[in-house]
Amino acid sequence: MRENKKPISREDWRHQPWELRQMQALSLDSKQRMSERRINGWFEEFGDDVYLSYSGGKDSSVCLELVARYCASCGYDLHVAFCDTGLEYPEIREFAEYNTKKVAERYGINISFDRLRPDMNFRQVIIEYGYPIISKEVSKIIYGARHSKDKKQSYINKLKGLNPDGSFSEYKQRYKKYEVLLQAPFEISNRCCEKMKELPAARYEAETGRKAIVGTMAEESKQRLDAWCKTGCNAFDSDRPMSKPISFWTEQDVLRLILNEGLEIASVYGNIVPDYKKMGTTNGQIDFCDIGFGGTDERPLKTTGCSRTGCIFCGYGCHRDRGITRFQRLKETHPKLYRYCIDGGEWNEKGMWQPSNSGLGMGFVFDWLNEQFGEDFIRYK
Numbered sequence: 306m307r308e309n310k311k312p313i314s315r316e317d318w319r320h321q322p323w324e325l326r327q328m329q330a331l332s333l334d335s336k337q338r339m340s341e342r343r344i345n346g347w348f349e350e351f352g353d354d355v356y357l358s359y360s361g362g363k364d365s366s367v368c369l370e371l372v373a374r375y376c377a378s379c380g381y382d383l384h385v386a387f388c389d390t391g392l393e394y395p396e397i398r399e400f401a402e403y404n405t406k407k408v409a410e411r412y413g414i415n416i417s418f419d420r421l422r423p424d425m426n427f428r429q430v431i432i433e434y435g436y437p438i439i440s441k442e443v444s445k446i447i448y449g450a451r452h453s454k455d456k457k458q459s460y461i462n463k464l465k466g467l468n469p470d471g472s473f474s475e476y477k478q479r480y481k482k483y484e485v486l487l488q489a490p491f492e493i494s495n496r497c498c499e500k501m502k503e504l505p506a507a508r509y510e511a512e513t514g515r516k517a518i519v520g521t522m523a524e525e526s527k528q529r530l531d532a533w534c535k536t537g538c539n540a541f542d543s544d545r546p547m548s549k550p551i552s553f554w555t556e557q558d559v560l561r562l563i564l565n566e567g568l569e570i571a572s573v574y575g576n577i578v579p580d581y582k583k584m585g586t587t588n589g590q591i592d593f594c595d596i597g598f599g600g601t602d603e604r605p606l607k608t609t610g611c612s613r614t615g616c617i618f619c620g621y622g623c624h625r626d627r628g629i630t631r632f633q634r635l636k637e638t639h640p641k642l643y644r645y646c647i648d649g650g651e652w653n654e655k656g657m658w659q660p661s662n663s664g665l666g667m668g669f670v671f672d673w674l675n676e677q678f679g680e681d682f683i684r685y686k
Contacts, residue, residue: 325523344372347516347518351546354515356515368550374412383414383415385416388423421505425501432660444493444494446460446480447460447489461487489673516546521552522554538552557606560577576608617635618667632647650669
C-alpha cells in the first residue's frame, strides 16, 4: 500500500538564484529560443486575450520584437499598451508609438496601440505619500514605520536590524543604516509606481480581460529576482497573471541583439559601442583581457547616452550611479526638466518638505541625504 505523501506546496516549486545564473550564462541564441517558448505558452493559455506592456525602453523594445515575431508566425494580432505617466523622457514617449507602427509594418501584423494614463501625476503622489528614494523596499519600510496602523513596530524593528518579534536578525542588519530616514523632514514612500503604472495597467486588464507580457529582467533588482524565483517567467496562477519572457536575459543580451539585428531604439540612449573599461583595455588598445571574451561579438557593450530610462525623476538607486549620474546627465540633456525636478519645494502645514507649483524640490531632499550619508552620496549638480 502506497503511503500518503504531503502535497507539494508552492514553496517547493520555487526557483533558486543559481538557476537564474545558469540561464543567464547561456548563449543569446539559446535564450531567444527559450523566450519564444515562454511567449508561445502564454498565447496558448490566453489566446487573443494577451497584450504587451510597452515602456518604449530598449529592454521592452527587444521584447516587442520577439512577441511581434511570434505573432507574425502564428497569425495573431497584437495589443500594445503604453503607460504615459509624463515621467518618461520626451524621446521615449514619442518613440513608443512610432516604433510600434514600424514593427507592425516590418512583420505585416495588426498592432493596436493604447496609451494609458494615471489618475494622479508625480507631484500629487509625492505630496500625498512621499518621495521615492534609496529603493522600493527601503521606502516602503520608512513609510510603514511612520504610518502603518497594524505593522508599525514590525517596520521599526526591521530598521533596527530585528525580526518582527524583536529578536536579532543578521539579514536585517543591512537596514540599520537607513533608520536615520525616520528623521527626514519630508515624507518617503514606494507608492509612485503603484499609483502611476500598476493601477492604470490593472484597470486596463480588468476592462479588456487581457494578460500582460512585460520586458523586465530579474537582474535589474532584488524585487524582480525574488518575483522570478517565486513564479518563473510565466506567472499563470498569480492574482495578476504576467509573462516575463526575457527575465533571464542580461543587459548585454539586449544590447547585443539590438546591435546584431540593427533594431532601432530611442535617441536618448545614444549609440551602442564596446565598453572598453569592462574589457580591461587602456585607451582602446587590446590587451590580454580580450582573450577571455572570445572575439569582437562577445565583447561587453554599453550605450553612449542613457543606460536606463524609466521615470526621469525617480530617486531609486541614484546613490549607486557611477560616472555621470542620471541627474547630471538630465541637467545637460534636458535642462528645463532638471530644473523642475531639483528646484521648487515648500514646507507644508505639518512642517514637512514637499513639491510646490514651481518644482518638485528634490534638490533639498538630495542635500539632506548627502548630509546624512556623505557629501557624494547622491551627485546631482
